[in-house]
Amino acid sequence: MTEKVVIIGGGAAGPKTAAKLRRESEDLKIDLYTQEDIISYSACGLPYYIENIIQNSDTLILRTPEDFKKQNIDIHLKQKCIKVDTENETVTLLDLISQNIYEVKYNTLVLATGAIPVMPDIKNINLKNIFTLRTIQDGINIKQKMLQSKRAILLGGGYISIELMEALVHNNLRVTLIEKSSQILKMFDEDFSQRVTDYIIGRNPGQVSILTNEEVIAFYGNEKNEVTKAITNTGKEIETDFVVLGTGVRPNTDFLKDSNIKLGYNGSIKVDKTLKTSKQGVYAVGDCTDNFNLVTNRYTWVPMGSTANKEGRCAAINIAGGNCTFEGIMNSTITKYFDLTISIIGISYKDALEFGFQPEYAIVTKRDKAGYMPNTGTMTLKLIADKNTHTILGIQGIGEGDVNQRINTVIPAILGKTKLESFMNLDLPYSPPYSPAIDPVLNAAQIIYQKING
Amino acid sequence: MTEKVVIIGGGAAGPKTAAKLRRESEDLKIDLYTQEDIISYSACGLPYYIENIIQNSDTLILRTPEDFKKQNIDIHLKQKCIKVDTENETVTLLDLISQNIYEVKYNTLVLATGAIPVMPDIKNINLKNIFTLRTIQDGINIKQKMLQSKRAILLGGGYISIELMEALVHNNLRVTLIEKSSQILKMFDEDFSQRVTDYIIGRNPGQVSILTNEEVIAFYGNEKNEVTKAITNTGKEIETDFVVLGTGVRPNTDFLKDSNIKLGYNGSIKVDKTLKTSKQGVYAVGDCTDNFNLVTNRYTWVPMGSTANKEGRCAAINIAGGNCTFEGIMNSTITKYFDLTISIIGISYKDALEFGFQPEYAIVTKRDKAGYMPNTGTMTLKLIADKNTHTILGIQGIGEGDVNQRINTVIPAILGKTKLESFMNLDLPYSPPYSPAIDPVLNAAQIIYQKING
Numbered sequence: 001m002t003e004k005v006v007i008i009g010g011g012a013a014g015p016k017t018a019a020k021l022r023r024e025s026e027d028l029k030i031d032l033y034t035q036e037d038i039i040s041y042s043a044c045g046l047p048y049y050i051e052n053i054i055q056n057s058d059t060l061i062l063r064t065p066e067d068f069k070k071q072n073i074d075i076h077l078k079q080k081c082i083k084v085d086t087e088n089e090t091v092t093l094l095d096l097i098s099q100n101i102y103e104v105k106y107n108t109l110v111l112a113t114g115a116i117p118v119m120p121d122i123k124n125i126n127l128k129n130i131f132t133l134r135t136i137q138d139g140i141n142i143k144q145k146m147l148q149s150k151r152a153i154l155l156g157g158g159y160i161s162i163e164l165m166e167a168l169v170h171n172n173l174r175v176t177l178i179e180k181s182s183q184i185l186k187m188f189d190e191d192f193s194q195r196v197t198d199y200i201i202g203r204n205p206g207q208v209s210i211l212t213n214e215e216v217i218a219f220y221g222n223e224k225n226e227v228t229k230a231i232t233n234t235g236k237e238i239e240t241d242f243v244v245l246g247t248g249v250r251p252n253t254d255f256l257k258d259s260n261i262k263l264g265y266n267g268s269i270k271v272d273k274t275l276k277t278s279k280q281g282v283y284a285v286g287d288c289t290d291n292f293n294l295v296t297n298r299y300t301w302v303p304m305g306s307t308a309n310k311e312g313r314c315a316a317i318n319i320a321g322g323n324c325t326f327e328g329i330m331n332s333t334i335t336k337y338f339d340l341t342i343s344i345i346g347i348s349y350k351d352a353l354e355f356g357f358q359p360e361y362a363i364v365t366k367r368d369k370a371g372y373m374p375n376t377g378t379m380t381l382k383l384i385a386d387k388n389t390h391t392i393l394g395i396q397g398i399g400e401g402d403v404n405q406r407i408n409t410v411i412p413a414i415l416g417k418t419k420l421e422s423f424m425n426l427d428l429p430y431s432p433p434y435s436p437a438i439d440p441v442l443n444a445a446q447i448i449y450q451k452i453n454g
Numbered sequence: 455m456t457e458k459v460v461i462i463g464g465g466a467a468g469p470k471t472a473a474k475l476r477r478e479s480e481d482l483k484i485d486l487y488t489q490e491d492i493i494s495y496s497a498c499g500l501p502y503y504i505e506n507i508i509q510n511s512d513t514l515i516l517r518t519p520e521d522f523k524k525q526n527i528d529i530h531l532k533q534k535c536i537k538v539d540t541e542n543e544t545v546t547l548l549d550l551i552s553q554n555i556y557e558v559k560y561n562t563l564v565l566a567t568g569a570i571p572v573m574p575d576i577k578n579i580n581l582k583n584i585f586t587l588r589t590i591q592d593g594i595n596i597k598q599k600m601l602q603s604k605r606a607i608l609l610g611g612g613y614i615s616i617e618l619m620e621a622l623v624h625n626n627l628r629v630t631l632i633e634k635s636s637q638i639l640k641m642f643d644e645d646f647s648q649r650v651t652d653y654i655i656g657r658n659p660g661q662v663s664i665l666t667n668e669e670v671i672a673f674y675g676n677e678k679n680e681v682t683k684a685i686t687n688t689g690k691e692i693e694t695d696f697v698v699l700g701t702g703v704r705p706n707t708d709f710l711k712d713s714n715i716k717l718g719y720n721g722s723i724k725v726d727k728t729l730k731t732s733k734q735g736v737y738a739v740g741d742c743t744d745n746f747n748l749v750t751n752r753y754t755w756v757p758m759g760s761t762a763n764k765e766g767r768c769a770a771i772n773i774a775g776g777n778c779t780f781e782g783i784m785n786s787t788i789t790k791y792f793d794l795t796i797s798i799i800g801i802s803y804k805d806a807l808e809f810g811f812q813p814e815y816a817i818v819t820k821r822d823k824a825g826y827m828p829n830t831g832t833m834t835l836k837l838i839a840d841k842n843t844h845t846i847l848g849i850q851g852i853g854e855g856d857v858n859q860r861i862n863t864v865i866p867a868i869l870g871k872t873k874l875e876s877f878m879n880l881d882l883p884y885s886p887p888y889s890p891a892i893d894p895v896l897n898a899a900q901i902i903y904q905k906i907n908g
Contacts, residue, residue, distance in 0.1 A: 012891065045826055045886045059826040294881075306884030309891040313900070314879065323907065326879050334883035343883055372499055372513040404888050405856070408863040411880055416870025425768065425780050426865055427748075429788035429797055430760030432499045434858050437466065437763040446767070453777065 009112030010034025013286025016312030024320035051167035149241035157184030264290035292328035346394025362447035368401030370432035377401030463566030464488025467740025470766030478774035505621035577672035603695035610700035611638030718744035746782035800848025816901035822855030824886035831855030
């Protein structure tokens with residue numbers, strides 16, 4: 001009998017699993033169910049679609065159901081999984097068109113249900129033109145509204161808000177970002193968060209505001225129930241044409257509450273390094289799973305498109321009888337605000353203290369090429385290392401110079417627990433159009449090493 | 455009594471040693487002797503000065519003798535070291551202005567005499583307008599001649615010839631590159647060398663020629679002894695206005711022949727990982743020293759400005775009583791030809807075979823950003839790993855996309871002997887403006903791993 005693999009979820013991880021599984025095995029029957037009406041798209045590209053750098057939302061769709069059909073993979077759109085029964089090896093699905101409920105048998109189940117926005121507890125949060133950004137349809141709705149608007153509020157100071165800030169400023173809107181904690185980009189140290197704020201404000205003074213320690217307590221609307229105003233805890237009244245909630249996401253796992261599949265950090269699905277859940281024959285991949293942090297050696301939950309793709313690929317190899325291990329993550333993230341690259345890998349200085357490390361740090365501001373070359377960009381790097389082990393715990397980088405090149409150099413060094421004294425003399429290739437003779441990231445390592453050695 | 459440190463050589467390594475040593479210790483007397491009349495300049499920037507991207511040669515000078523004087527470091531220009539006596543702790547110097555010969559005592563000696571061009575054995579090699587490129591004066595001479603010329607010959611197919619090719623093509627010269635072996639860029643595999651050749655020819659067809667398996671056997675000149683023509687072993691006659699010899703360099707160590715200081719690979723000075731030579735109190739840094747290759751675990755000689763800077767810094771720390779280890783190199787190099795980045799780290803596939811590894815490779819051609827973003831560039835990476843250990847042996851990268859970012863990711867993985875199965879799932883930060891969801895370098899690792907695992 002043909003083995004039947006059922007995949008639940010159509011964002012990044014599910015379709016990746018399906019496609020890789022078919023390449024690994026021609027015999028399996030593969031069925032993918034998703035509650036959405038589009039599959040296999042890049043949610044990370046949505047801010048650039050809204051900005052209108054990408055004109056057509058279809059560009060973000062990597063593969064259509066027809067593409068999958070050619071690979072002998074059956075895609076079932078608008079089918080929502082509402083229950084998993086691991087004893088009988090069935091999933092229960094709700095057909096969102098007919099409202100029928102039915103069961104499907106599986107031999108192997110892959111859960112790839114992603115994450116869903118957390119709705120903050122604010123009065124009148126259900127007014128029109130208060131959006132979240134997760135699906136392509138969300139992106140289309142926000143873009144349509146943006147094109148008719150002059151003012152917007154972004155709630156929350158994470159990456160999505162920074163990316164949307166660029167999109168909206170580029171389209172000449174007046175934008176107010178409201179963050180309830182004391183800084184935007186909370187994973188960064190306060191000094192780096194402040195540098196980003198200064199850059200954003202400095203680039204378009206008068207057009208953007210960033211309010212921290214400020215919480216929206218109510219929205220108000222007009223007679224058509226369209227949002228027109230936000231009221232904050234300090235009594236500020238901010239008029240607006242629409243709002244985007246960037247107030248976080250949580251794993252989409254409510255449907256598992258009766259399944260006995262073990263959940264982990266923040267309600268995410270607990271998986272081992274081969275992407276197996278606690279139940280035989282059930283895998284989980286992507287934003288709905290927990291993650292092992294290779295710096296802190298603890299489980300956490302960091303939904304990322306890159307991790308989703310790697311996990312999907314890895315699970316497929318294992319389902320097909322191969323051998324793939326996904327060892328963990330380092331909370332690696334990068335984004336940009338116009339010409340400013342913003343990135344953090346591993347943990348910040350403040351988090352290093354909190355996790356019980358004995359951190360030391362170095363901050364360097366350097367040009368990204370030999371100083372005498374034209375078109376150099378500057379960058380500021382903050383490298384964090386542990387005084388006891390001399391290993392690197394993290395790096396924060398911001399600047400108009402090539403930050404990504406330096407950030408990437410640190411990642412395998414964290415994985416390999418490379419000591420500073422080795423890292424600082426690393427043989428990075430040098431040529432004036434690519435770097436100074438001693439690369440900025442090595443400068444930073446040299447400085448920490450000398451601080452530690454007195 | 456004040457300790458006296460004598461440094462011989464004024465390129466990159468000597469001045470770096472002097473400057474770092476002064477920061478580490480205020481008490482030492484530091485004297486630097488150089489046979490040139492300029493110190494502390496970036497020889498690597500000379501092609502860009504010739505190209506006229508950099509207008510003024512002074513821009514390449516990082517620090518003047520006056521700058522050093524302010525740090526209480528005495529620079530002695532046009533003083534050539536002709537002998538070292540480690541028994542009596544003296545160096546013998548020839549004053550190139552007065553022709554006087556004199557001795558100087560040292561407590562610590564640092565040899566940083568760099569490399570000198572190898573002159574090929576070609577008839578009439580001493581004609582006018584046959585240049586080598588090593589010093590700023592060489593650069594000035596070549597640029598001056600280029601500005602009055604229409605045609606040039608570049609001898610040798612290494613990085614300097616590629617960089618000069620760009621400079622000369624940019625200035626509308628007709629350029630012929632002549633390489634006696636079967637490929638340019640010999641450290642690369644033949645397929646990658648060919649890709650570079652194709653790009654160079656394809657970019658300016660008719661304006662450039664690359665001749666391989668071709669050797670110049672004689673130059674001919676006019677009545678003013680200016681070169682006008684090269685004759686090759688296959689009988690080709692190539693008219694030219696000038697020639698630049700990029701036929702290699704060798705360590706500048708002839709003056710050590712009576713010193714008992716042990717020499718290593720190719721006549722370079724043998725140093726340990728703290729940059730000490732075989733003789734007590736004598737250090738050597740930069741292009742005149744040998745290098746330990748961390749991939750092959752053998753000694754080699756790869757003169758590089760970045761290594762010179764790191765070694766100079768490291769030796770200074772050790773002379774001042776600190777503790778710095780320079781573990782070795784990976785033959786990391788990078789250059790560009792207009793928009794094409796060209797880089798290799800570690801060893802090629804052919805060299806891996808030669809060194810007794812059991813290499814496997816993957817070649818991937820990918821865009822450097824998410825495919826739907828504007829302004830993506832493509833790149834081709836060739837990753838080499840060892841079938842037995844699953845560790846990475848090297849990477850070659852060429853392309854108009856961001857090669858450097860990917861190349862740098864491999865370097866600490868080579869150092870840390872990271873296995874492919876870990877490397878391929880590395881948590882590189884992802885955002886559409888910076889990379890595809892799975893980075894090309896991880897794609898390459900995934901492909902090799904699957905090849906090895908069947």
